Amino acid sequence: MTTNNSLNSKGSALVFATNNAHKLSEVRQILGDRFEVVGLADIGCHEDIPENAETLEGNAIEKARYVKEHYGLDCFADDTGLEVAALGGAPGVHTARYAELFGSGITHDSDANMKLLLNNLEKKSDRSARFRTVIALIYQGDEYLFEGICEGEIVAERHGTEGFGYDPVFRPKGYDRCFAEMTADEKNAISHRGRATQKLAEFLKDK
Numbered sequence: 001m002t003t004n005n006s007l008n009s010k011g012s013a014l015v016f017a018t019n020n021a022h023k024l025s026e027v028r029q030i031l032g033d034r035f036e037v038v039g040l041a042d043i044g045c046h047e048d049i050p051e052n053a054e055t056l057e058g059n060a061i062e063k064a065r066y067v068k069e070h071y072g073l074d075c076f077a078d079d080t081g082l083e084v085a086a087l088g089g090a091p092g093v094h095t096a097r098y099a100e101l102f103g104s105g106i107t108h109d110s111d112a113n114m115k116l117l118l119n120n121l122e123k124k125s126d127r128s129a130r131f132r133t134v135i136a137l138i139y140q141g142d143e144y145l146f147e148g149i150c151e152g153e154i155v156a157e158r159h160g161t162e163g164f165g166y167d168p169v170f171r172p173k174g175y176d177r178c179f180a181e182m183t184a185d186e187k188n189a190i191s192h193r194g195r196a197t198q199k200l201a202e203f204l205k206d207k
Contacts (some may be wrong), residue, residue, distance in 0.1 A: 098116055132147065
């Protein structure tokens with residue numbers, strides 16, 4: 001189990017409260033070698049952390065607090081929502097479980113999520129959307145929030161094979177390619193998670 005919760009030196013461990021390998025890889029790439037980012041499995045946390053809040057901020061804080069309370073480690077957690085204007089901001093906080101809750105019932109299935117989203121937008125002229133990530137950090141007894149937003153639109157068909165989640169159907173504003181058509185470096189430079197993580201990195205750089 002990782003027991004080093006110091007953030008004071010290059011190479012020290014920083015716990016990211018996730019078991020999502022894609023998220024872990026993205027954050028590690030963005031933070032580079034300034035911190036050793038470890039996931040939940042690395043600290044021996046294999047249980048499902050509750051996410052019962054009605055907001056992205058609430059879910060991120062809930063996950064970070066769980067790790068702090070049960071493992072005694074300073075950490076950060078994130079929650080991300082795809083907010084589609086024509087759907088009243090849905091799927092929002094239910095982004096990862098969209099099809100499970102409102103469609104096929106399949107759990108955490110990206111293909112089912114995208115299929116439901118495209119079906120719900122089939123007769124909508126406004127396809128504007130944004131990804132929003134909120135990162136909650138618990139550090140030395142205090143809590144901090146960092147937000148990243150990427151504006152764009154939902155395209156009618158899937159494009160590309162990179163990334164994960166809704167990346168094949170989300171095209172960021174000002175670009176002619178979807179996230180799934182971009183390299184990891186290209187996506188991280190403009191993505192919601194990339195922007196939130198950069199804010200986290202700026203905060204931590206002098207800690």
